[in-house]
Amino acid sequence: MSFPWAKHYKPSHPLMVWLDEKLPLPRFVHGAIGGGYPVPRNLNYFWNFGVLAGFCLVLQIATGVILAMHYAANSGVAFDSVEHIMRDVNWGWMLRYGHANGASAFFVVVYIHIFRGFFYSSYKAPREMIWLLGVTIFLLMMATAFMGYVLPWGQMSFWGAKVITGLFSAIPIVGEPLQQWLLGGFAPDNAALNRFFSLHFLLPFVIAGVIILHIWALHIPGSSNPTGIDVKQESDTVPFHPYYTAKDGFGLGVFLLIYAAFVFFMPNALGHPDNYIAANPMSTPAHIVPEWYFWPFYAILRAFTADFLFIPAKLMGVLAMFSAILCWFFLPWLDTSPVRSGHYRPLFRKFFYILVLDVLVLGFCGGSPAETKYVLISQIASAYYFLHFLVILPVVSSIEKPEPLPFSITESVLGTDAAATA
Amino acid sequence: MVRIFGPLVGLFFAAALLWSFGVGAVQLIREPEPSTAVKDFHLPPKEVKFTFDGPFGTFDKPQLQRGFQVYKEVCSNCHSLKQIAFRNLADLGYNDAEVKAIAKQWGTKAKTFDPKTGDAGERDNTPADHIPAVYYAGTGNPPDLSLITKARHEGPAYVYSLLTGYTTQPAALLKKYPDSATPDGLYYNPYFANLNIAMPAPLTTDGQVTYTDGTKSTVGQMAKDVAAFLTWTAEPKMEKRKQTGWAVLGFLLAATALAYLAKRNIWSDMH
Ligand code: HEM
Numbered sequence: 001m002s003f004p005w006a007k008h009y010k011p012s013h014p015l016m017v018w019l020d021e022k023l024p025l026p027r028f029v030h031g032a033i034g035g036g037y038p039v040p041r042n043l044n045y046f047w048n049f050g051v052l053a054g055f056c057l058v059l060q061i062a063t064g065v066i067l068a069m070h071y072a073a074n075s076g077v078a079f080d081s082v083e084h085i086m087r088d089v090n091w092g093w094m095l096r097y098g099h100a101n102g103a104s105a106f107f108v109v110v111y112i113h114i115f116r117g118f119f120y121s122s123y124k125a126p127r128e129m130i131w132l133l134g135v136t137i138f139l140l141m142m143a144t145a146f147m148g149y150v151l152p153w154g155q156m157s158f159w160g161a162k163v164i165t166g167l168f169s170a171i172p173i174v175g176e177p178l179q180q181w182l183l184g185g186f187a188p189d190n191a192a193l194n195r196f197f198s199l200h201f202l203l204p205f206v207i208a209g210v211i212i213l214h215i216w217a218l219h220i221p222g223s224s225n226p227t228g229i230d231v232k233q234e235s236d237t238v239p240f241h242p243y244y245t246a247k248d249g250f251g252l253g254v255f256l257l258i259y260a261a262f263v264f265f266m267p268n269a270l271g272h273p274d275n276y277i278a279a280n281p282m283s284t285p286a287h288i289v290p291e292w293y294f295w296p297f298y299a300i301l302r303a304f305t306a307d308f309l310f311i312p313a314k315l316m317g318v319l320a321m322f323s324a325i326l327c328w329f330f331l332p333w334l335d336t337s338p339v340r341s342g343h344y345r346p347l348f349r350k351f352f353y354i355l356v357l358d359v360l361v362l363g364f365c366g367g368s369p370a371e372t373k374y375v376l377i378s379q380i381a382s383a384y385y386f387l388h389f390l391v392i393l394p395v396v397s398s399i400e401k402p403e404p405l406p407f408s409i410t411e412s413v414l415g416t417d418a419a420a421t422a
Numbered sequence: 423m424v425r426i427f428g429p430l431v432g433l434f435f436a437a438a439l440l441w442s443f444g445v446g447a448v449q450l451i452r453e454p455e456p457s458t459a460v461k462d463f464h465l466p467p468k469e470v471k472f473t474f475d476g477p478f479g480t481f482d483k484p485q486l487q488r489g490f491q492v493y494k495e496v497c498s499n500c501h502s503l504k505q506i507a508f509r510n511l512a513d514l515g516y517n518d519a520e521v522k523a524i525a526k527q528w529g530t531k532a533k534t535f536d537p538k539t540g541d542a543g544e545r546d547n548t549p550a551d552h553i554p555a556v557y558y559a560g561t562g563n564p565p566d567l568s569l570i571t572k573a574r575h576e577g578p579a580y581v582y583s584l585l586t587g588y589t590t591q592p593a594a595l596l597k598k599y600p601d602s603a604t605p606d607g608l609y610y611n612p613y614f615a616n617l618n619i620a621m622p623a624p625l626t627t628d629g630q631v632t633y634t635d636g637t638k639s640t641v642g643q644m645a646k647d648v649a650a651f652l653t654w655t656a657e658p659k660m661e662k663r664k665q666t667g668w669a670v671l672g673f674l675l676a677a678t679a680l681a682y683l684a685k686r687n688i689w690s691d692m693h
Pocket of ligand 1: 046047048049050051052053054055057110113114117122123127130131133134135136137138207211214215218222223224225328
């Protein structure tokens with residue numbers, strides 16, 4: 001993408017001129033994240049999270065590749081090989097804690113990134129494709145994280161794998177054979193562990209590929225911004241470099257401080273103690289819970305406790321859990337309001353905050369034991385969740401009267417814009 | 423299409439959920455979830471302070487040595503500690519000769535196998551060997567203790583509470599839940615998940631272990647020492663982790679401050 005005022009790449013050093021003729025990589029970088037990419041001047045800190053997500057992926061690949069050099073994907077030794085990494089491999093404890101907390105950090109960042117998208121309706125035209133690719137990345141991340149959690153072959157690894165693959169058995173007729181085919185057996189075992197390892201290694205690179213598409217699609221319309229109005233003129237934008245490289249650098253520093261506090265001072269705070277017990281197919285843990293970032297969806301899965309219209313409760317739960325994410329794919333067409341930013345949508349904004357609260361409640365219930373009171377709460381919260389995306393959003397966007405928009409990005413930043421009065 | 427099917431799907435799920443909610447709520451009113459002995463009598467771990475608590479905490483080596491002695495003389499009869507090799511004990515402050523001697527004198531010998539004759543045999547342990555597995559014929563399965571403090575919520579306090587928590591079953595419990603009397607062969611302990619543990623109280627009398635550093639070996643002291651030792655076995659790199667953490671945080675703080683100044687400088691003409 002380029003606005004007409006985007007600065008062109010002009011190599012000055014003869015070597016760079018030569019390189020530009022043979023392989024214009026510096027030109028590409030200049031246009032993608034350099035001075036040649038004009039970006040709205042008014043982005044707030046919520047726009048840092050895309051770069052942070054990219055950083056998290058690099059972090060996970062870097063720590064993961066080294067962990068894989070010492071890890072043994074065999075159900076007899078996997079647990080001990082992880083302890084070997086923690087105890088005997090140089091800096092192994094740091095790699096492992098870095099990777100485990102890196103997964104949590106990645107999800108924190110991506111959840112903020114996604115909710116940024118909800119609030120500013122970043123999914124709306126002309127950015128639908130960016131959004132669709134984003135949701136695809138999120139699904140791939142969930143699959144990757146799930147399979148990664150199985151690798152240490154602790155109690156939660158094993159029972160989590162058993163519960164989640166067991167979901168497939170809810171599908172009528174083909175369910176059971178499908179589950180056995182996925183696992184390579186009747187229950188998670190060596191065959192399952194090996195294929196999960198293979199896929200856990202592969203998927204991050206698939207994610208990297210989809211991210212390239214995501215950013216390619218982003219560069220066609222360019223970034224949106226907190227006002228949601230389109231870029232009109234050169235004074236609305238600044239070159240990505242140095243303005244946003246500097247801002248992203250600061251954001252990265254703050255992120256790393258929080259991340260390091262977890263890795264070095266509370267590395268197990270987000271994990272479950274049961275995963276320090278080696279997998280034991282003969283002993284079921286008292287509460288089987290996934291990692292925190294799956295809790296809202298786990299709550300939705302467990303909220304269906306009664307058969308409905310002859311559909312078994314378990315199947316309903318599975319359908320709903322997947323629909324809870326799949327419905328995001330349709331957001332660009334469910335939300336028809338012409339205004340993007342939640343700042344100018346009074347009614348939408350209220351429902352947005354209810355949604356945030358609702359997802360937090362779902363997360364809380366998903367992490368709690370399956371007692372009746374939590375199940376009842378998650379039933380209400382899940383119902384609201386579906387109503388929000390599938391009913392409230394379309395209705396709100398057709399009845400709401402948006403507040404007046406500023407004339408331009410420049411005006412919203414400076415208070416006046418000469419072009420408005422000219 | 424999306425705007426027709428979307429709301430229908432939404433209403434469908436919401437209806438199914440409200441149906442589940444209704445069924446569940448009616449059931450709850452008809453027969454409220456019964457209270458159980460575990461719900462009423464299970465206790466969270468006691469408050470205990472350890473030297474390794476907090477971001478500056480470190481291990482107290484004499485305490486780890488005492489805890490190791492408790493493990494060796496009491497717990498090792500039933501519990502293995504397979505993640506620990508004798509050489510690791512150097513971390514507790516033992517020198518090479520002491521580590522060698524501990525390995526050599528360890529009661530359970532290392533197993534050998536002669537591939538020529540097929541004979542199984544035994545030899546003394548060396549520092550390179552891991553602490554040998556123990557086999558337990560009694561009731562219950564004593565878990566390996568290497569990671570126990572990470573495998574339980576508030577692990578160090580839990581181990582301490584479990585070891586000092588044995589009591590007789592409260593009369594109030596038996597009165598309210600006559601079916602929940604501790605079965606034969608199990609022991610009542612309110613800190614254990616289901617209140618009845620197969621482990622007989624391992625630390626019963628003051629002076630059960632004779633400490634060489636002059637510390638009085640009360641039951642509480644022994645329990646605390648072995649809990650500290652088991653924290654080290656679960657996380658032997660804890661001190662290095664925290665030290666590294668301070669260096670990393672220091673560096674990041676400086677780098678982030680510079681990044682902030684750079685950002686402000688670059689943006690100064692833009693507001
Ligand atoms: C591996 C995970 C991801 C990475 C590395 C990533 C990376 C990025 C980057 C670098 C940007 C531009 C900076 C920004 O606007 O924040 C961006 C924008 C965007 N991302 Fe992502 N993203 C990821 C996941 C997702 C997911 C899961 C979604 C949605 C479900 C999503 C939706 C979007 C949207 C809509 C934009 C455009 C926002 C705008 O321009 O206003 N991304 N992404």
